[in-house]
Amino acid sequence: MTLAASHPAGNPSAVMPEEVRLDQRDFAKVAAIVDREARIALQPTKATLVFSRLSRRLREHGLSSFRDYLTLVEADAVERAAMVEALTTNHTHFFRESHHFDHFRESVLGELQERVRAGHSVRLWSAGCSSGEEVYSLIMCMFGTSRSKARWAVDGDVKVLATDLSARVVAAARNAVYSEATVKPIPDAYRRQWLREEGADFAVVDDARRMVTARELNLFGEWPMRQQYDVIFCRNVMIYFDDAATSELISRFSRLLRPGGYLYIGHSERLIGPGAEGLVPCGQTIYRKEGSQ
Ligand SMILES: C[S@@+](CC[C@H](N)C(=O)[O-])C[C@H]1O[C@@H](n2cnc3c(N)ncnc32)[C@H](O)[C@@H]1O
Known part of the structure; x- marks a missing residue:
């Protein structure tokens, strides 16, 4: 089953090759890494967010599959930190609550x-x-x-x-x-x-x-x-x-x-x-x- 198969709205083909997919196994791997590194619990409902935020990292490394990206992430602590950082939500404002x-x-x-x-x-x-x-x-x-x-x-x-x-x-x-x-x-x-x-x-x-x-x-x-x-x-x-x-x-x-x-x-x-x-x-x-x- 593919969790996030579609490209972000806009001009997908100019950004990512059409065949890039984040399947359930890729998502589970991302979730396991983020849990191990930062204890952040990524629910499957976040698949679209994971797809769009990590697509940028794939592009930066010239990679065309999440499998290749995850191999890189496992081997490279700097990219691992960058991946976790990309998946944090930083919304805030002055005098919030x-x-x-x-x-x-x-x-x-x-x-x-x-x-x-x-x-x-x-x-x-x-x-x-x-x-x-x-x-x-x-x-x-x-x-x-x-x-x-x-x-x-x-x-x-x-x-x-x-x-x-x-x-x-x-x-x-x-x-x-x-x-x-x-x-x-x-x-x-x-x-x-x-x-x-x-x-x-x-x-x-x-x-x-x-x-x-x-x-x-x-x-x-x-x-x-x-x-x-x-x-x-x-x-x-x-x-x-x-x-x-x-x-x-x-x-x-x-x-x-x-x-x-x-x-x-x-x-x-x-x-x-x-x-x-x-x-x-x-x-x-x-x-x-x-x-x-
Ligand atoms: C939604 S912001 C909250 C900002 C501010 N406290 C507020 O309420 O407006 C959540 C922040 O927690 C940080 N965060 C998430 N997991 C973390 C962890 N394991 N260690 C340190 N910071 C973490 C994120 O990077 C993000 O900037």
């Missing part, structure tokens, strides 16, 4: 300010940050609407880690330059203060960029952090994983959070497994680790 940012401002910010005033460091992590909109939304919430309000964060030991599997989006998060359409959801008071025009685009100000460490990181690999975190955002990432992978990740997040720290997850995600036990709901898809410190 805005109730999380309301909660952060109203219930968490004061605590973080207190911690900095008491001489502690503050650490936040956007895990699966995509192109950085989530990261800078958080920082704008910390900065508020004026330079004086932002001083505690700019001058304090406050750092934000932004990680993703995809090198392309990590580079965009580090670059922090966004189109006019992309910055639209940012409230005006923040836009005026924390963005500057750069040609037709908008760059996030240096004070915000300096707080961010943007790194490639597979959530199922080694984590380099040695310190506990005050806040972790991992939103709209676990939807791509199966229950075993999600449960493993929740346990790791729970261990990394300091007692009293917060975990924010996406609207269609849920906490499962033993790691969820010490995480108490304190808002819509917001959890607080038991204890205080």
Whole structure:
């Protein structure tokens, strides 16, 4: 059975030879590799997406069958990473699921300010940050609407880690330059203060960029952090994983959070497994680790 036999709409013959097919065996192989490398669970309903995204990679390598492409992928770690990256979904936007940012401002910010005033460091992590909109939304919430309000964060030991599997989006998060359409959801008071025009685009100000460490990181690999975190955002990432992978990740997040720290997850995600036990709901898809410190 052929899962995705048709070419993307448009001008197929100019792009791919007519006979290129992604059959069930090819799809199963792609799914097994993506599961092994990133724990992403590809359902057969994604066959058309796999076909169209990987067709580009076949073209780049001058290959005319998925079988040949998969032989290359098995032999070449760089192409394997490129294939996994091509199959990630990086959709995001500024102030996505805005109730999380309301909660952060109203219930968490004061605590973080207190911690900095008491001489502690503050650490936040956007895990699966995509192109950085989530990261800078958080920082704008910390900065508020004026330079004086932002001083505690700019001058304090406050750092934000932004990680993703995809090198392309990590580079965009580090670059922090966004189109006019992309910055639209940012409230005006923040836009005026924390963005500057750069040609037709908008760059996030240096004070915000300096707080961010943007790194490639597979959530199922080694984590380099040695310190506990005050806040972790991992939103709209676990939807791509199966229950075993999600449960493993929740346990790791729970261990990394300091007692009293917060975990924010996406609207269609849920906490499962033993790691969820010490995480108490304190808002819509917001959890607080038991204890205080
Ligand atoms: C839909 S985006 C979510 C972006 C942002 N958190 C938000 O909610 O708007 C999901 C991101 O998770 C990343 N991702 C998927 N699997 C991953 C893994 N195993 N390790 C790290 N990042 C992963 C993808 O590359 C993608 O950028």
